[in-house]
Amino acid sequence: MRLEPREKPSLLITFAYPALAILAVFVFAGFLVSLSGANPFSVFGLVLKGAAGSQFALFETLTRATPLIFTGLAAAVAFRAKLWNIGAEAQLYMGAVATVVFGTGMLPLPSPVLIPILLIVATLAGALTLLGPAFLKVRFGVDEVVTTLLLNFIVILFVSLLLEGPLKDPMGMGWPQTKKVIAEAQLPKLIQGKRLHFGFILALIAAVAVWIINTRTALGYEMKAVGFNPRASRFAGMKVDRVMLKTALLSGGLAGLAGLSEVSGLKGNLTLDLSPGFGYAGIVVAMLALLHPLGVVAAAIFVAGIFVGADAMSRAAQVPSYIAQVMVASALLAMVTAVMFTRYRLRWK
């Protein structure tokens, strides 16, 4: 058995295989759901209803998609250059830390000044968090997968330390949480009375910006070349190490923005459960989008829909909401497999 590259994958295959992969995920999830004794079809009905069945549900899905767009872009940017940033979770939290440090009253400025400042510090905080592992990679050849993974644990502990120490809200009844950001630091709601906030627009802008960087700029070209073949890139005169570091800054910065958006747009303060794994889910989002920045938006909404829908469903039916995570993880595996088969065909001899 061996794989033979397809010279030109047909349009049908390019779309049918990924669709089949998603179908397979639903079949598998349906099987798991049926184990709980529930009817898979009514359960998926509930998921769909919970994710998109009402205006409220739709807004909720978009709200949940917002951080996923940022972390999805972070992964997409990094993976394209073969910088395996598995640490978006840490970068998100560091972005959130920066937001509460500067946004809880330290800078008493009007919104139009304060919010750009917060954007910058959150981006920087995320960017610098990834710069360390990226530096270790280019300087010492230390595998960034392991360092970014380990850094996730360190950063969570660091945040926990801050929440019980310097950043602890004195009025928080002893809970490990920070003060709320001041009104000027809050991102406006998009629609009065709904949770969907300006962070979503920022995420869309970020997606378009990454798309432009990828396709139009020298940096985007360099990141692509370095990702495919660092040796040839170096031979051609690209400064591969520097491209890696720039990629790290961009990727980490995007993940940092996820932290800002969650704190300033939604939660108001920083707690240890700010992110239920947005960093890891971002990897899935990026892969589902085939690393395309605009695809990330769609994939993030899809993944967010599964999460939001599954939450609603699990309240209504007695199916554990972990089904959402199972679906998202199996979607990742199914999708990378499907994409492989759009590029190669299986030969049995």
Add this chain to the structure above:
Amino acid sequence: MGALELLFSASLWAAAIRIASPLIFATLGELISERAGVLNLGIEGIMTVGAFAGWFTVYQGGDLWLGVLVAALAGSAFGLLHAILVVPLGLSQHVTGIGITLFAASLTYYTYRLAFPEVTSPPKIEPFQPWAVPILSDIPFFGEALFRQTPLTYLAFIAAGLVGWFLYRTPAGLAVRTAGENPAAVEAQGIDVTKVRILAVVAGSALMGIGGAFLTLSAFNSFYFEMVNGRGWIAIALVVFGSWRPGKALLGALLFAAFDAYQLRLQQLAGAFVPYQIFLMLPYALSILALIIMSRRASYPRALMIPYRKGER
């Protein structure tokens, strides 16, 4: 006790060996896989599966050793999935591994919630008890440190020896090592590289499963969410630290665990002055440090992470 005296207490070393045990299993498992040329980032999820599968078997009335066996089988099942995706299909080992971890962990949690929808405090089992090795356990200091452990700990050390023997003294081990260095050499001898790699990943994942089961069957007595807590990632760092050699990896795991046991005790000593989070960070920081130190000397298996396609050069 002072900080220095701590180092000479047998209980510290007994704890170190206890802490090392799951890491030894996991590190050996990753090591076999990487020696064959396959990075297995599914390790964290596979350990979670092992922890749950072992515990659940015993909870359902199974024997403890049956639990260990089931954990190994469950681990190897997910290993097989990883292997199929990255070996014959040649998918990115990074992405697939992370996918396996997410998949295995979430599936475990789903199953757990399915089985125990209501419980708030996790149900308990009767775990492995320490077994004092006759005569040896009476040796002062060493007896307490080494020979009053649970059977799974002894198994970890035996496994290290067996893995070393396998890799360096058997024909199959030679095939595994060559598959990680130059798969074309394996193919040229009429041995199926794909088969060798898949088997290595599956066997390695069985060990990772047992490593996970150590947590629920020996170290604790029930299954908690997030209980693997990065041990899989630490094992990956330990493989690098041990230069892909079972003996050195064992030593690395012990060193690491000794440090961890030491910091736990130091924490009680200095906890009033230093926030506990700093201590909890240390194992992860130490792993990163180990990677940095070893990175210059590391001689990776040459074909690590490079998919092999028959007939291609």
Add this chain to the structure above:
Amino acid sequence: MTDTVLSLDRISKRFGALLANDAISFDLKQGEIVALLGENGAGKTTLMNILFGHYVADDGSISVFGESLPPGQPRAAIQAGIGMVHQHFTLADNLTVLDNIMLGTEKPWRLSSRKSEARQRLTKLAQDFGLAIEPDKTVADLSVGERQRVEILKVLYREARILILDEPTAVLTPQESQSLFATLKKLTAQGLSIIFISHKLNEVLNVSERIFVLRAGKLVAERPTKGTTRKELAELMVGRPIAEPKIEPQPKGDVHVAIRAVTTADGLDHADLVLHGGEILGLAGVSGNGQTALANLLSGLSHPKSGSLHIFGEDAARWTPDLVTRKRIARIPEDRHAEGLVADMSVTENVIAEIYREPRFNKRGFLDWRAAEGFAEEIIKGFDVKCPSPATRVRLLSGGNMQKLILGRTLSLAPHFILACQPARGLDIGAVSYVHERLIQARKSGASVLLISDDLDEILALADRVAVIYRGRISEPLPSQQVTIQELGLMMAGHGFSEGDAHAA
């Protein structure tokens, strides 16, 4: 002694649109050496991979010692007594010689390897055939010649009766090749049969008894070695008469490159070399003697630890690849796939790889893709690159077209100095002569060319002067009319290089 030991009957194999083997039949008799001659891409390697079970033929059958060989099973081929020495050695560098030899010779699930017995057998085998080797050395520490010995011993250890050698001399000095041929004669005297695959005519004439010529997947001729000539074989191989490149003498120009006593971390050791405009300087040497280090140095990928490097009169010791390109130095890298091109990017993306920083493509960090595509089209036309469009992924191009693309992107900038590393490696004759033609043209226009090649015929055909690189040192160049292949071979083996002295005596 004329029993047929192997016969192939109408073997065919198709890859997509390409008919790699078209009903090929031939036979091999005991104790003889036959040569399989053909250009790159003629189907030799495919045929041998079928014989060895790596591929399954679409059609046809193989029999060994009168019994038919099951297709697609390397193990069956080994057990039937077929042994293959691959062009790219199939050795694991970090393992010992003994480990490499023992791999696959024992039942896999034995609990313990019989190492000491194996060591004894290997030592005896090595003595019997005069192939000295240290079983416990790591392969990484062996020279290329020694590695080939390990490959041959590996095959003999498995009691092979039929030996297939795929381009075995590609990495050897002429003298090492001679000693290999002597070994082969020794083997046939003991009753082994050998298939010798090559595209080098002299060797084939030297070593074989019968010659089979493959062209474009077909067996086009069978000749007894005694009854054929170099010229006939060449034409059979290519399918048309071939013209040797013509080089007019011309006066040397200014000094373009001056390397003085340069030592680098990756293998140059007090190397000296001076290159003038309007000349082609050929650098011969056994691979691994510092060619890559020299290429890296001149490409800006590495820098001298000591000594001086001047290019066009400027101090170039710290030049980076970026600067090297800007100074209009053309580089043809040794390995097209690994270094020259990004196979998964398009033709357009590849042609601008070296110059996308220049203002005509780069407006404040934004790339002008229309200009880039125009440049790509220019090259496709100007250098006769066969590809559907500038948007085609480079992976889909043939080796010859990849090389033309590299030539195009760098020669279209009118370079003054061309660093050509193995420019013809792996190309078919048409593409080879195209590459050579281009180099000769550049020389005519006053550029200097440094031609680094493993192929002595290529060097002697093109170069004005020839130097030899050995263990990181470079000999004083000699006019190419005045040296013979034998002399070069001796120098490649280190004759004339004294310890500590930078120059050949």
